[in-house]
Amino acid sequence: MFISENPILRRELFSRLRSPKTFLAISSVAVVSTLLVLLRWPTDASIDLMSQGALQVFRPLAFALATGLMMLIPAFPATALVSERRRGTLALLLNSPTTPFQIYLGKFTGNVILALVIFSVSLPALAACYAMGGISFVDHLGPLLLVLLGMAIQYTAVGLWISAIVNSADASLRWTYAAVLTLSFLSLGPTVFVGKLSGIQSLLAHWATAISPISALQSITGSQAQASEIGISTGWPEFLMASCMITVVLSLITLMKLDPRLVERARPTGKVIGRKATTTPFNGWFRRVSYLVDPQRAKGNIPWWLNPIMVKEFRTRKFGRLHWLIRLISICGVSSLLLTFVAATGTVSWGVDRIAPTMVLLQVALLLLLGPCLGANLIASEVESGGWELLRASPVLPIRILTGKLMSTFWTLILMLLATLPGYVVMGYIQPALSGQVGNVVVSLVIAIFMVTTISACVSGFCRTTAVATATSYAVLLTLFAGTLLIWVARGKPFGPLLVERALQLNPAAAALAEMKTPGFEQYRLTPDCWYLCLGISCVCLAILSMRVWRMTRPD
Amino acid sequence: MHEHVVETKNLSKRYGDFVALDNLSIHVDRGQILGFIGPNGAGKTTTIKILVGLSRPTSGSAFIGGVNCSEKASQIKRLVGYMPDRFGSYDNMRVHEYLDFFGAIFGLNRSARRKRIADVMELTDTTYMQDKFVESLSHGMQQRVGIARTLLHNPEVLILDEPANGLDPKARIDMRQLLLRLASEEKTLIVTSHILPELARICDTVAIVSGGKVRAFGPLDEVMRSLCPLRSYEVQLANPEQLDPAAAILAKRLHASEPITLSRAERVLRFPTVRSEDELAHLLQGLIAEDILVSQFREVASDLEDAFLSVSAGSAGHA
Numbered sequence: 114m115f116i117s118e119n120p121i122l123r124r125e126l127f128s129r130l131r132s133p134k135t136f137l138a139i140s141s142v143a144v145v146s147t148l149l150v151l152l153r154w155p156t157d158a159s160i161d162l163m164s165q166g167a168l169q170v171f172r173p174l175a176f177a178l179a180t181g182l183m184m185l186i187p188a189f190p191a192t193a194l195v196s197e198r199r200r201g202t203l204a205l206l207l208n209s210p211t212t213p214f215q216i217y218l219g220k221f222t223g224n225v226i227l228a229l230v231i232f233s234v235s236l237p238a239l240a241a242c243y244a245m246g247g248i249s250f251v252d253h254l255g256p257l258l259l260v261l262l263g264m265a266i267q268y269t270a271v272g273l274w275i276s277a278i279v280n281s282a283d284a285s286l287r288w289t290y291a292a293v294l295t296l297s298f299l300s301l302g303p304t305v306f307v308g309k310l311s312g313i314q315s316l317l318a319h320w321a322t323a324i325s326p327i328s329a330l331q332s333i334t335g336s337q338a339q340a341s342e343i344g345i346s347t348g349w350p351e352f353l354m355a356s357c358m359i360t361v362v363l364s365l366i367t368l369m370k371l372d373p374r375l376v377e378r379a380r381p382t383g384k385v386i387g388r389k390a391t392t393t394p395f396n397g398w399f400r401r402v403s404y405l406v407d408p409q410r411a412k413g414n415i416p417w418w419l420n421p422i423m424v425k426e427f428r429t430r431k432f433g434r435l436h437w438l439i440r441l442i443s444i445c446g447v448s449s450l451l452l453t454f455v456a457a458t459g460t461v462s463w464g465v466d467r468i469a470p471t472m473v474l475l476q477v478a479l480l481l482l483l484g485p486c487l488g489a490n491l492i493a494s495e496v497e498s499g500g501w502e503l504l505r506a507s508p509v510l511p512i513r514i515l516t517g518k519l520m521s522t523f524w525t526l527i528l529m530l531l532a533t534l535p536g537y538v539v540m541g542y543i544q545p546a547l548s549g550q551v552g553n554v555v556v557s558l559v560i561a562i563f564m565v566t567t568i569s570a571c572v573s574g575f576c577r578t579t580a581v582a583t584a585t586s587y588a589v590l591l592t593l594f595a596g597t598l599l600i601w602v603a604r605g606k607p608f609g610p611l612l613v614e615r616a617l618q619l620n621p622a623a624a625a626l627a628e629m630k631t632p633g634f635e636q637y638r639l640t641p642d643c644w645y646l647c648l649g650i651s652c653v654c655l656a657i658l659s660m661r662v663w664r665m666t667r668p669d
Numbered sequence: 670m671h672e673h674v675v676e677t678k679n680l681s682k683r684y685g686d687f688v689a690l691d692n693l694s695i696h697v698d699r700g701q702i703l704g705f706i707g708p709n710g711a712g713k714t715t716t717i718k719i720l721v722g723l724s725r726p727t728s729g730s731a732f733i734g735g736v737n738c739s740e741k742a743s744q745i746k747r748l749v750g751y752m753p754d755r756f757g758s759y760d761n762m763r764v765h766e767y768l769d770f771f772g773a774i775f776g777l778n779r780s781a782r783r784k785r786i787a788d789v790m791e792l793t794d795t796t797y798m799q800d801k802f803v804e805s806l807s808h809g810m811q812q813r814v815g816i817a818r819t820l821l822h823n824p825e826v827l828i829l830d831e832p833a834n835g836l837d838p839k840a841r842i843d844m845r846q847l848l849l850r851l852a853s854e855e856k857t858l859i860v861t862s863h864i865l866p867e868l869a870r871i872c873d874t875v876a877i878v879s880g881g882k883v884r885a886f887g888p889l890d891e892v893m894r895s896l897c898p899l900r901s902y903e904v905q906l907a908n909p910e911q912l913d914p915a916a917a918i919l920a921k922r923l924h925a926s927e928p929i930t931l932s933r934a935e936r937v938l939r940f941p942t943v944r945s946e947d948e949l950a951h952l953l954q955g956l957i958a959e960d961i962l963v964s965q966f967r968e969v970a971s972d973l974e975d976a977f978l979s980v981s982a983g984s985a986g987h988a
Contacts, residue, residue, distance in 0.1 A: 281760070412763075412765075412766055412769075414769050414772075414773075414779045414782055414783055415769055415770065415773040415779070416779060417778060417779060421770055421773035421774050422774070424770070424773075425759065425762070425770045428759075428761065428762055428766055428770075429759040429760050429761050429762050430760075430761065498757060498758055498759065499753065499755035499756060499757040499758070500757040500758075500759060502723075502753050502755065502757060503751075503753070503757040503771070503818075504774070505723055506721050506722075506723060506746060506749075506751045506753075507746060507771070507774045507775055508743050508746040508747055508774075508775065508776065509774040668718075668722060668723055668724050668725045668739065668742060669718070669723065669724040669725070
């Protein structure tokens with residue numbers, strides 16, 4: 114069977130192409146790439162002998178396309194298999210004469226072609242850069258297209274693999290974005306954070322760096338100087354090799370999982386050992402030592418002073434259960450203390466002034482990873498499961514539903530922030546001058562949490578399925594947080610300092626970085642205007658969400 | 670005098686040009702079970718949604734316990750236990766936690782809730798599954814938990830949308846017994862179902878709706894009589910070779926509008942008729958006089974399915 118005749122490929126591709134989400138993605142890529150070229154296009158008539166003009170247009174465009182690909186593409190494969198399994202159509206496919214290889218090939222090729230279609234609208238913008246005469250096809254355009262293709266196949270393989278092993282579409286989206294974030298940014302960690310390495314450690318760090326497209330993009334766009342400043346030295350051929358290896362390995366693992374056992378997965382029936390008749394003292398003691406709290410202990414009735422909707426949200430979330438929250442908070446606390454400790458003892462070449470921004474970035478990364486997922490689940494999943502109808506039929510007031518749901522997300526994120534405070538306290542002890550700045554950073558992060566919660570909950574109120582709400586929340590918040598940083602990357606030309614400052618005022622993470630005097634952010638005075646603006650945006654979202662919840666609880 | 674616990678008066682609901690309900694008037698008394706029957710899109714769910722305060726009528730009114738459903742929706746929600754056709758499951762939640770949550774949002778205090786949960790779990794025979802995750806339960810178990818949930822705030826009226834849907838025969842019998850037990854405790858029940866023989870066994874009253882209109886409403890036997898005036902009779906013979914002569918004798922005495930059908934395997938002749946008991950006695954006498962060996966001569970009771978089909982056929986004809 115020719116690949117073009119693969120029924121899975123045809124259905125996957127055509128159904129995706131017909132969806133409004135794809136239209137929105139294509140429009141966004143077209144608008145952003147066109148705007149970037151227009152803004153960067155030289156206005157003076159002088160001849161550019163150094164060909165810097167073309168590179169100045171090409172560089173932000175390349176990074177913008179890569180960022181767009183990271184944000185948009187993983188959402189499609191991440192829901193491809195899990196949605197089929199939830200709907201029961203995967204069992205039909207596996208029962209048909211279509212082989213698992215054909216199913217995988219159809220899904221994989223369909224999603225890669227979809228990525229190519231979405232990003233093909235940026236070709237005129239790339240052609241415009243080429244027409245300026247400063248860049249070549251062999252050194253610039255060709256490698257960039259190959260890197261974008263490498264990213265597309267890598268993220269598709271990651272998305273399909275995660276989609277085959279998790280049980281829900283939103284969990285698949287969450288883990289896929291976490292994996293993409295790890296592959297793209299955290300893989301640079303060993304080289305960037307730890308500094309000079311030798312022997313096998315150096316080799317491993319080098320290949321970990323090669324997994325990230327950032328080093329490849331920097332080598333293509335002529336930013337090697339900035340890259341080598343932070344210890345990155347890999348090029349685009351290494352990235353392509355790493356990308357192909359990851360794709361092949363993950364594809365083989367996914368293929369092995371594509372058999373009838375995938376749809377036979379038993380649902381956990383639940384086991385509680387906290388009740389009198391079944392408790393054995395040793396088991397209970399062992400679990401309490403292992404988890405700090407006993408995850409199998411029967412939960413008590415909801416007390417009167419707690420909002421039942423909030424308690425329900427915590428209980429229905431896997432990470433909302435107490436033993437998971439304790440693990441999450443412990444990891445945050447230990448990581449922050451560890452980072453501060455290595456800075457204080459001089460284990461790495463960085464001082465407190467570099468560790469503090471790193472902590473801020475890690476906190477924001479964690480916030481952006483968990484926040485949209487938690488917020489997007491609030492209303493869309495309730496509507497999807499049929500629980501909303503039951504809430505409507507109960508006498509509970511809309512304000513109680515709203516506060517319960519928002520608080521469940523807000524408190525989870527705040528607890529994670531609080532867990533990192535000991536790190537800041539130690540930092541303040543090492544460098545007392547930082548104490549005031551730390552206060553401002555905490556305020557900025559609290560506002561960021563409020564903003565992430567309200568925006569993603571607002572998105573959730575207008576979506577009928579959790580998967581759509583999760584993907585949209587990620588896209589909106591990444592645009593807000595990463596998009597403004599992209600404008601900051603292109604500071605100087607064409608974006609003037611005023612425009613960059615205005616853009617950064619939409620980003621509370623940028624305010625935190627500016628407070629910590631992070632290199633590149635020293636000249637911006639973002640607080641308190643950024644706080645007011647972000648609080649304003651959050652309040653508008655909150656007002657829209659309140660109206661929406663009120664409307665959704667009213668009789669039809 | 671009966672007390673109408675549930676009452677709708679000329680209830681109408683329009684969505685643009687589409688008429689979902691057209692002057693629907695029904696009533697149910699305390700401790701009665703109303704079977705609410707109709708084809709898909711007949712207006713059953715719209716009526717239920719108006720009754721539980723989730724939808725407003727375009728005109729007319731609905732009352733539960735004397736309270737207007739559209740004007741005092743919050744009060745209605747405490748009077749009614751509503752089980753929609755979708756269970757409304759939550760991930761990672763155990764049955765006990767699930768019931769505790771719904772008890773809390775209905776405002777039951779902690780100690781009252783603890784006792785009430787134990788009571789409803791016992792009543793619905795769900796105590797043994799209290800530690801299981803709700804999403805892991807079978808459909809039948811979920812239906813029982815759904816009923817337990819509707820009973821938590823001890824409502825006067827229970828409105829159950831397709832409670833027997835997807836249940837196996839054993840679970841259906843259990844469900845039937847449970848509903849009868851609730852009715853015996855003075856609860857008023859409105860039950861929709863597509864499994865009509867099941868409904869016929871528990872309902873005191875039926876309302877058959879089609880195209881947004883009530884086609885038949887009243888006690889089950891009255892509805893049957895009004896919708897199925899033709900009674901069906903069966904004559905079973907001892908000797909199968911007498912089937913054709915017996916059919917010839919009956920054909921001479923019956924009208925053309927009373928067609929006879931033969932079932933040789935069962936040795937049975939069937940015919941619909943509107944004749945009186947005396948006329949039928951003469952018919953039997955005629956057969957015996959011709960030396961036909963009759964082993965049984967009996968009326969075949971019409972069931973709810975026949976009534977439903979006659980209404981459906983009638984409304985399709987009108988359409």
